[in-house]
Amino acid sequence: MSGPNKGPLADVRVADLSSVLFGPYCTQLLGDLGAEVIKVESLDGDALRSAGVAHHPGMAGSFVNTNRNKRSLAVDLKTREGREVLDRLLARSDVLVTNIRRKPLAQLGLDHASLAPRFPSLIHCSATGYGQGGPYEDDPAFDDTTQAMCGLASLQTAFCGEPRYVASAVADKISGLTLALAVVAAIRHRDVTGQAQSVDVSMYETMVAFTMLEHLSGAAFDPPAGPMVYPRTTSPHRRPYRTRDGYLSVMPYTDRHWASFFRTIGQPGLAHDARFSSMATRTANIDELYGLLAQEMEQHTSDWWLKTLKANDIPAVKVQTPQDLLNDRHLLDTGFIRRDPHPTEGTVVGFESPMRFGQSPAQLTRLAPNLGEHSAEILAELGYNQSDIDAFSGRGIIKQFSA
DSSP: OOOOOOSTTTTOEEEEEOOTTHHHHHHHHHHHTTOEEEEEEOTTOOGGGGSSOOSSTTOOHHHHTTOOSEEEEEEOTTSHHHHHHHHHHHHTOSEEEEOOOHHHHHHTTOSHHHHTTTOTTOEEEEEESSOTTSTTTTSOOOHHHHHHHTSHHHHTHHHHSSOOOOSSOHHHHHHHHHHHHHHHHHHHHHHHHSOOOEEEEEHHHHHHHHHHHHHTGGGGSSSOSSOSSOHHHHOTTOSOEEOSSSEEEEOOOSHHHHHHHHHHTTOGGGGGSTTTSSHHHHHHTHHHHHHHHHHHHTTSOHHHHHHHHHHTTOOEEEOOOHHHHTTOHHHHHTTOEEEEEETTTEEEEEEOOSOOOSSSOOOOOOOOOOTTTTHHHHHHHTTOOHHHHHHHHHTTSEEOOOO
């Protein structure tokens, strides 16, 4: 699968030196938007290639689902010739994305200060663990450690009595989204001013800002006007509710929603109860309110509740498992779920981009590459002849994929 990309970033080339999730999710988003993404890998490949179930070594499902719309160049950057290959690539690129820590990046001569004089139009984007200037700036960071540091793991204590990680690599992925936004903004800045710049997006600061958006709460004022933590989202009763025969997610939110719900359970007077009559008072008494909701939900079946609540325009949905999603009628009818024939991995399952553009559609033009699948192709584009490519391959400077 390949073809011309018509996305809004169709004239942008990205040299991607990142690995695992934070950086690669960012570059996949850029690729979905039309950017040409060249994934520069070591001869061993991105570690995510080996993370999980695979038909063939180096093509785990997590990797396949995070690296579409990219070509793979496997090259040993520790060699002089490998660095020359990278230099030629950077000279033809608009954006460099790395998640190498700052000190090793500078030692490799790949930091912004080293590259800017030679590649003045190159936007240099670093996916880092921690922001510059603080005591953590050179520390390693992972999704788990960032969830612990940013307060997210601690907030789960409200539900399970002890800190827990969210069952998703949310720090990596939210930070990847933030980095992609920063890259697009830097491209816009360069197009308007002619100035390329460095971009640094740290996982820790990103997740502190994300987590504390609502949980700063009373501490949003100095001196604090009240306690931190947004009580609605940490109520132990905020959970999928047990019905007589299953579970539902139910979300009365507005005054009208709650008045309808109170009528449904035969207690219309609760809409005028001082504890529940407004958003402010409901938030202050959220545990009591959600406790009442949980108790009432157990009185009827899931189907009864779905029919009744939807008739009253109160949001209510079934609790779906990850397996359920692949048969979700809405996702199937909208064409969001894809099944594509991969050259080596058989049929691969994935998703369309959720970003819909009227004139410049995000699209899938390439499935995830095998390690070094495009090494020779990219080197030829960079001006190397076939004898050079053969010599590099023979000497172990590059790796080429062989099916």
